[in-house]
Amino acid sequence: MAQTVTIRVPATSANIGPGFDVVGLSLSLHLTLKASIADSNPRYPPTISYSGEGADEVPLDPYKNLTTRVCLYVLRCHDISSFPEHLAIHAHNEIPFGRGLGSSGAAVVAGVLLANSLARLNLSITRMLDFALMVERHPDNVTAALIGGFVGSYLRELDDDAQARAQVPLSEVLPEYPPDAGENWGKNPPHPPEGIGHYVRFGWSKSIKAVAIVPRFELSTATARDVLPQSYSRKDLVFNLQRLAVLTTALSQSPPDPGLIYDAMQDRVHQPYRRALIPGLPEVTSQLTPTTHPGLLGICLSGAGPTILALAMEGYEKIASDAAHIFREKGVEVDWKLLEVCPGSIVEENGREVWKAI
Ligand SMILES: Nc1ncnc2c1ncn2[C@@H]1O[C@H](COP(=O)(O)OP(=O)(O)OP(=O)(O)O)[C@@H](O)[C@H]1O
Numbered sequence: 001m002a003q004t005v006t007i008r009v010p011a012t013s014a015n016i017g018p019g020f021d022v023v024g025l026s027l028s029l030h031l032t033l034k035a036s037i038a039d040s041n042p043r044y045p046p047t048i049s050y051s052g053e054g055a056d057e058v059p060l061d062p063y064k065n066l067t068t069r070v071c072l073y074v075l076r077c078h079d080i081s082s083f084p085e086h087l088a089i090h091a092h093n094e095i096p097f098g099r100g101l102g103s104s105g106a107a108v109v110a111g112v113l114l115a116n117s118l119a120r121l122n123l124s125i126t127r128m129l130d131f132a133l134m135v136e137r138h139p140d141n142v143t144a145a146l147i148g149g150f151v152g153s154y155l156r157e158l159d160d161d162a163q164a165r166a167q168v169p170l171s172e173v174l175p176e177y178p179p180d181a182g183e184n185w186g187k188n189p190p191h192p193p194e195g196i197g198h199y200v201r202f203g204w205s206k207s208i209k210a211v212a213i214v215p216r217f218e219l220s221t222a223t224a225r226d227v228l229p230q231s232y233s234r235k236d237l238v239f240n241l242q243r244l245a246v247l248t249t250a251l252s253q254s255p256p257d258p259g260l261i262y263d264a265m266q267d268r269v270h271q272p273y274r275r276a277l278i279p280g281l282p283e284v285t286s287q288l289t290p291t292t293h294p295g296l297l298g299i300c301l302s303g304a305g306p307t308i309l310a311l312a313m314e315g316y317e318k319i320a321s322d323a324a325h326i327f328r329e330k331g332v333e334v335d336w337k338l339l340e341v342c343p344g345s346i347v348e349e350n351g352r353e354v355w356k357a358i
């Protein structure tokens with residue numbers, strides 16, 4: 001390995017209304033890892049330091065931290081049972097935890113890319129996705145975080161054996177390492193089947209920016225998935241499919257059509273069920289429209305929430321301050337950020353770019 005590796009992974013917003021577990025958008029907030037191997041670093045285990053979002057809660061033990069656990073999983077799948085010696089990692093994170101901006105997806109993708117660099121695995125994008133999908137089992141965030149842009153993805157129907165391998169409990173993929181794990185722990189990790197995830201990048205109109213309205217509370221994705229039903233009516237599924245088909249092209253057109261996009265970002269599959277977890281969600285998504293807020297194109301829950309994502313061409317401050325006012329009436333304080341749709345993950349070695357998704 002080169003002496004320093006820098007890995008930059010973007011935030012993502014999944015679903016964009018009707019595309020539950022299907023579409024994702026990379027956004028200009030980043031998780032940046034700097035990994036160095038130097039004799040001056042302690043020999044073992046690796047050290048982790050952390051700044052930015054989540055710094056007060058993220059584990060710094062490499063056997064407990066999500067990124068380094070994913071890295072070790074990928075290494076173990078390549079018969080490398082420990083981290084390299086003299087490894088030190090600094091993470092700087094701009095992506096708030098548990099807000100629907102893909103913090104866990106970014107941490108997982110960073111772990112896969114770190115293993116790929118440390119062990120010079122030369123993994124294809126498809127294989128990297130296989131590893132990421134063994135951890136984060138819906139493809140929308142991790143695919144957009146790796147590839148960048150506005151991305152649609154699906155999971156291939158696997159044969160019975162591959163399906164069983166893809167569904168091994170997360171506790172086997174990322175085991176609780178014993179306190180004395182040390183080097184050479186844990187043989188025979190569950191290898192991912194080949195080619196689980198498939199994707200395509202859609203066009204994106206450069207005039208569209210994203211206003212992220214971020215409530216000051218965390219909502220775990222697991223909790224926000226637990227409230228969803230197991231089955232849906234044909235009417236509701238057709239409602240979403242019709243809108244998603246239109247949305248994927250509508251967001252690439254110049255100039256974008258606000259009436260079309262606003263309607264096409266409506267959803268009946270996840271947002272109605274998540275209302276109870278996010279005070280203000282129905283009001284914010286129904287009271288802000290292209291008519292009341294010129295420049296607004298569409299508004300939805302970002303990922304599993306609680307962040308609201310407004311796509312707009314202008315009028316960003318008014319959109320954000322009116323959304324903040326509605327939230328405040330429900331007792332929720334928010335922060336907001338104006339974000340761009342950005343490229344996917346990038347890896348540099350000794351300051352030279354060595355990997356990015358084309
Ligand atoms: N940079 C990171 N390093 C280590 N762990 C992280 C990092 N980012 C997120 N995590 C872990 O992931 C958890 C949040 O994941 P969760 O899936 O609930 O939300 P999210 O990914 O932010 O939202 P969404 O999936 O809806 O976009 C955090 O509480 C933390 O445990």
Ligand SMILES: N[C@@H](CCO)C(=O)O
Pocket residue numbers: 014015020021022138140141221224225270303304
């Ligand atoms: N599609 C996922 C994204 C969150 O990770 C969900 O809405 O639960």
